[in-house]
Amino acid sequence: MPLSVPALRRCFEGAIPAAIATCSRDGTPNVSYISEVHYVDPQHVALSFQFFSKTRQNVLENPRATVVVIHPDTGAQYKLAVRYLRTEESGPLFECMKAKLAGIASHAGMTGVFQLRGSDVYRVESVSEVYGTSLDAPPPPEVDVTTLRTCMARLAAAGDLAVLLDALLDVLADPIGVEHAMVLMYDPSGDRLYTVASRGYAQSGVGAEVHPGEGIIGAAAQARIPIRISHATSEFGYGRAMREDAERRGVAGLVHEIPFPGLPESQSQIAVPILAGERLLGVLFAESGATGRFGYDEEDGFMVLAGHVGAVAALLEEEPPAREDAPPAQAAASPRGSPLRVRRYAENDSIFVGEDYLIKGVAGAILWRLLRAHVDEGRNDHTNRELRLDPAIRLPELSENLEARLILLARRLEERCPTLRIEKTGRGRFRFHVLRPVTLDEIPR
């Protein structure tokens, strides 16, 4: 097989710096290290532009250059004959390289020194091997085509979003072997991502929020591209610490933020967007305590799985009109025991059970509606349709994500308030179980 740019992707992980040789128009050569060579596509690479340098001056006047990269496992060297095309100073490529460079800088002890000014895009005109070595190349990627096929079959079998997202995290754990992962769904109305499912954390973190642009998850959401970091860096933390305390404390100074889950010793992270066509549905995030855990091959696998999840989720959204079939015969258990005091702050639909924050926003409004129907009408069977039509719930008209909000609510209740429970009773319908009497308090704005 002839050498190709994709075959060299392992050389682009930034473990060993590459070098670029350029030449000025007056014929003076220049050689310089490059922190980051980024794979763009089979014909293009992008190099990190960090400092105004001779290299930069040279390629602007004479675009032909030579890049040498080193295989991080075998020590073999490869040469790329390249031609400078353009510099991108914002956008997906830039964001992706910026995050990766932060990881490379951290690995090199150069945090704060390596700053991306631009992504210099080059066309690769030829690739050659300078020499090979006798050292062993790494084993083939874990995410091979056969494994992917198995995973996708399991995802396609999911009948609803909750099962689909669980199946995604399950296949990541086995057969792919990714132990710490989570799915966040995007809420366009509040412009935030909220965790709906996770694996491998002490606290599930369901309900924890991230804002677009914040940390690696927010960056992947904002730019709609996969982002990987191979080495822990403070620059791209999860974003949870970046928010001001004041913002964490909303109404009445009460904390209504769910702590973000996460590995304390996280070294490698990957976040890929879950897209349905152009529309952002959410982000799949995974991390590991090992450095360099997620490479280009893993990124490919994550993108295929996330793409499949996006397509299946979009199909599941096209829900048939709620069938008017009779609700299941078994009635909800009647409430017993001491009353449970539930408060709702109208300002942001945040719900507190006793003194404990439970949930807010659309999921909070849904819960309040279910509680009111239970107390005022003695009704516990509901349809998704009825929630969609309720103006009090304020679902955004487009990409409402009702199903995802119900998953969030159901899981939050399961973890924090098992007295209240949502049970799916059919496609587009569910039953609300209230195991103790409740008293409801409205706190107006």
Added chain:
Amino acid sequence: MTGGTARAQPLDAGHAAFIQGPVSVIVASRNAELVADVVRGCGCRVSRDRRQVTVLIEPGRASTLLDDVAANGMIAVVFSQPSTHKTIQLKGTDARVVPVTAADRATAQRHLREWADDLGRIGYAAPFSAALHGGSGPLAAIRFTPTAAFQQTPGPDAGRPIRT
């Protein structure tokens, strides 16, 4: 020596010691079409008067670089210590391929040992360093008079001429 001028001054003792230490050596020249080529070197020697630098490379890895040097004498060499990122670049216009001496061969062997030790400090195993270094077989030597020197340690001063 002043960066950017053709007035050849000797290297100062510190820079001479640095480039003969455990540094990665990367050598570039260019062809008649002004396309630069590059090869990783396996050590360097500085003349007693510190006016001449000889870089050693493995000819099998050099592609057309030796021909380019012979044709036009243009050279740029980056020296960088892996564990510290301290980096300088020297340039010259009178590079030529010179016969390899026993001292050159000894230099390449010593360079491999010292450089592999430095790479070992940042986690690279000796077989990897040896594969990357090369130079255990045939060598080629390129000698030049540095006429410009540049600071190239990553940071705001990268690219500044070194004044001695």
